[in-house]
Amino acid sequence: MSTTDWLPDGFGVQRIATNQTRLSVAVGGSGPVLVLLHGWPQTSRAWARVMPALAQDHTVVVPDLRGTGDSDRPEGGYAKTNQADDIRGLLTSLKLTGPVAVAGHDIGSMVAFAWAVAHPEDLSHLILVDSLLPGLGLEEAMDVAEGGMWHFGFFMTPNIPEMLFDGHELEFITATFTALSNPGTFSPGDLTAYADEYTGRDRLRGGFEHYRTLLADGRENRALLAENKLPMPVLAIGTTHSGTATAQALAPRADQVRGAVAPTGHFVAEEDADWFTKTVTEFLG
Template structure:
């Protein structure tokens, strides 16, 4: 998908070869580095409404995760610790030194968390936005036998979700985005752009690969946390639906955890960009 239509003024998009993958990354602003990692089913476009304000005081780095947007869709490498190496490679290619602040939403939170757990020296501040974490409650939340969320296990299935979603991307995204956000958050143009970014079985596969590693991600997270707690300040932002669930799950695994509840649904940065930018800026400052 072309980035030209949504990219804020002052930002450029670069293609970076790192960790055996070509990744697309939007960069803008100046000052301390703030990395923004989007979730599924989105791209770096998810941060468009907050990037200009955050770039006033930060060098903002917003990649398309592997498998999404304008980045490559390799067959393998979707473990969250390996994707953390993707981001480390991007920063190295951009000559940006750490430690850096990182904010992740949804799947991007899982990558951010794995990065902080595997390489705590890289991360000055960790911001997790409305996401359950593998190894820290996700497995229980997706247990359908106990009333858990069905979609995690379904998306993990090989080939089946691509086959069933093919040709129905816009229908699904429209229903999902509108059900999980405040009314009016996403225009028809927004929904069409996200649907286009995942249209076709190969693009769908790239997105679902993020789910197919979740059980292994959980085991890896628990092994990393058994070695040490997270030393950096952590801000866990929940929605009106999820509340402080993630902050509570992290309490035993980090020295400094703060919880906040956004006045929004799942898509915090797009539903209330002013609240998001103020909350993140105050936390990082």
């Protein structure tokens, strides 16, 4: 499934060499820059329902993270601070100057957060959508001995997840997306499109590599936050499942944190595009 099959009107796609890899990025609109970073197992397609409205007031930059979509799948470089450098390189190539706003969902939130702690001068606003953060509670949430979520540790395991998921991509996508979203959010075509993006062991590996750096990501985040708080305004969006947990975890680490709870499951921008657009636009305004 090519990026251009779902791309909203007014957006164009480029492939740009950055930070020793090559990323696919969709760009549209005009005004202050807003970067949208997707989660796993998704691609830049995850933002399609909100891109047109956000582009009315912003230059919207929507990459496929390394290892996903139409971007390259290198062997390494998946540390979240390094992926932040991927996006910084994109903006330099696009001649888009900062500071910029960034919104991340799921794994994309972890990249956005790492960007904020490593290069706070780059960002005017930080928006985190339904994600635990390495170094700020993720490690406890993935501790299965204490009832934590099993999938984090499993996805970190080299080779085995690719072997077991190979040939079952659509089954997994369908079960997961259905369980974590409001009914009717994703059509069969949507589910097939996402499954196609992760079909085959190399595409699966590119996705799982995002998990295999999480413990190191947490150590790096804690070190970077040891002496300084985040200076930019932060909006932490939770859901009917996660509530305000991320906002609470961030409160001691940032000067300005606002929490919001979406009337949705995990896939906020796709489940309620109007709510997401309104909430983000008001925060940025």
